[in-house]
Amino acid sequence: MAPETRPRGFAREIADLVGAVGRAMKVTFINFVRKPVTVHYPDVQRAYPDRFRGVLALVYDKETGEEACIGCRLCEYICPPQVIKVEMLKAEKRNFAKTFTLELYACEFCELCVQVCPTDAIVMMKSFDVATADRRELLFDKDRLHAVGLQFPQSWATGNLLRDMQSPPKAAKAEAAPGKAAGGPE
């Protein structure tokens, strides 16, 4: 603010200041009359997208109704924080999982276990709401995992669907290619 231009400079500055103050207060006023964006959770649930990565669960086979998990332990090996522990139970036609524990309090929700499962046994649900006051309740055993699988709606992603989405199309998948190229399911 050079002294020789002070009269005009000063008035100009004051005018700028008033303009800036007015603009800032106008923006806050506009937001004052806008509708708030608050969602009144938990009275109102937010609509979760199809691919929401929520709580993990084990599911049953759609046709036979048996447990889909064959105890192959691929999910245990790929889990980055190593929260899954599986013991296989051998039987005549197919294998089962004797015990399946998942430490949900340490889970990263990265969906890698879902991705590798060959039988689409482990999936993620469209909910994360298993809050509890005791961490031990978040150490899911097989029964709890199956119960969770029946309790919440399931997300879109299963192992086979994810792998199909990622793999380059081969000749055998040519008939499915138009659907895939258009960009995945709804």
Place this chain on the structure above:
Amino acid sequence: MPAPLYYFIVGFIVLNAVIGMVTYVTLLERKFAARMQSRIGPYRVGPHGLLQPIADAVKLMMKEDVVPTLADRHVYNLAPIVFLIPCMLIFATVPFAPGLGVADLNIGILFFLAVSAMEIVGLFMAGWGSNNKYALLSAMRAVNQIISYDLPFIFAALVPVVLAGSLRLSDIAQAQVGFFGAFIFYPVIGQLAFIAYIVTTLAAENRVPFDILEAESELVAGFRVEYSGMKFALIQLGEYAHAIGTSFLGALLFFGAWSGPGPAWLGPLWFLLKAMAVFLLITWVRWSFVRIRVDQILAISWKLMLPASLLLLMATATWVAWSASGA
């Protein structure tokens, strides 16, 4: 009834009313600020959050009173009280209706301005007694800032005094009788004085954009950082009481206090509404701007506000003298 008893009762009522108003004004501010930020303020405690201030008060009363080991005990403990008393005392001179007030002194506004400046002592005691560098830094900035802004504050508040010709607050309000008699409608002088009043009030009450001394993001609550529980509640009470007090003063000086359409007994209600309007204006400014640095605040005060308000006062005085002699 004997005069001391009358004044005691009226004072008691006013004090409790002020405390009640302060707690609900926090809710008003929170909801107003929330709406400006695309959200809803307190909502779940009581219908639309109406019981939130009570919940806050109960919480603060139940909190443990933590005193730092090396704090200067007497200074630390006395500071909230020394801070609170001037902030409450200013309501003594405010007339809520013609003749209705605790003490309508004939130097009313002088008392108000002088006493409201005394909160600095309590503030500095809080900062010093806490044995905390953040508090100390904040207290030193506070002394700087509030003292610098008290002068323009006084000059801006003196403009309506000069226009009304009296220091008594009810006289100033009487001089604005009628809807368009409010001093804010005075050509040029009224509006400029009001703007100066608002700006200096923001600074004297440590509100953004001048809240450098409680800058939450740098000094983490400034001089209040070591206070918890009821002492913190007293400091909060004092701050908001001061804010409302200056809002009432602004409504009285510039908007004509109790004048408004309708019967005379609606007067206090109009006064309250106008004071809340001034308070909301201050709140609107508060939630729209970032704060400025302390050296810039002091520069604004000494280089801009003080000369400007002094000039304004002299212009007002000249105008009043000229119109009195000419007309």
Place this chain on the structure above:
Amino acid sequence: MSDPEARKVVELGYGGSERLTMNMGPQHPSAHGVFRAILILEGETVAGVDAVIGYLHRCHEKLGESLTYTQYPSIASKTDYVAAMTSELAYVRAAELVGKVEVPKRAQYLRVMVAELQRVASHCLWLGTWCLDMGGALGGGATVFLYCIRERESVLDLFEALVGARLLYGFHQVGGTRYDIPAGWAEKCRQTVAAIDKRIDEYEDMLEGNAFFLARTQGVGVISRELAQEVGISGPLIRGSGVAYDVRRAEPYSSYEDFDFKVPVETAGDCYARYRVRMQEFRESIKIVRQALDGLPEGPISSRPGVKSVGQVRVAKGEGYARVEGARGEVGCYLVADGGAKPYRMKWRGASFSNLSVLHHIIPGHKVADVVAIMGSVDPVFGEVDR
């Protein structure tokens, strides 16, 4: 320079020379994470700053040696957790560089799109927290913060529809991406981006020309051009000081050469210049997202089959350094592979770590209030700094 006497933090602080040692500790509302700055003050002016980091060290580089190429990308997002997409991209590109893996065109366009959306989201957070630091948690800063978070939420909703997660994605894999865009996402993306474009006009209205804002940011924290080139900063910091260096132009990766965008450069070097650079980057990123959506080619999203087992990806012996332009600067990953399923050694070049080294050159001489303004304009994320 920092005072050697100040190494001991004295209780009452007056070390005999009118200097006060104040700790802006790891727990601080505006430390942008866990960062300890020991400030040596003379009155209100900072005479020296001593930075202490390491509070968020989580052994990422060791994790990189014990996790395979299929497992680590979702962990990589946790370095720069505010701009997770670009962090993962650095690791995955390093593996692809060393393993000479081709990435299909569609995957490259998807990567560009999510990287630019992530830049928009990250800059929203930057603007919000910076104004919060400068304006106070109860005040105008909080207002701008909530507006920016509101915009960021719409971008995060897009990511949620795409990936399923809002903050830490696991979107990339060696060879491409893991997810393709669902039906209806492109339209939603266009709408979101258009809405954000308009809202940025509002923020500029609120802040540009605002005397308070300009007084806080102009002339504060000036990084001269020479200092910028000496110290090794990158990203909006170096572009705010007049050096037009952007990894997307210097070493184009992932089809960035197909896109038409400007690299904003300002010469003043102060906080305001960096602010202007980031505000212009908003617009440029939105332009790139629109171009990517318009020109998205058909094809697979990964050149490798989907991950079926943990040791599926093996990278042949070799080493290489891949870098991306993250929201904060150049994020790089140096990978030494030995033919197995896990890297032999992986080193992160954190953008914020190098950016923080400029602090002790520019902070001394400013007031305490400027320290937060400068820290905010440097925009560190301590996941990147401490790894």
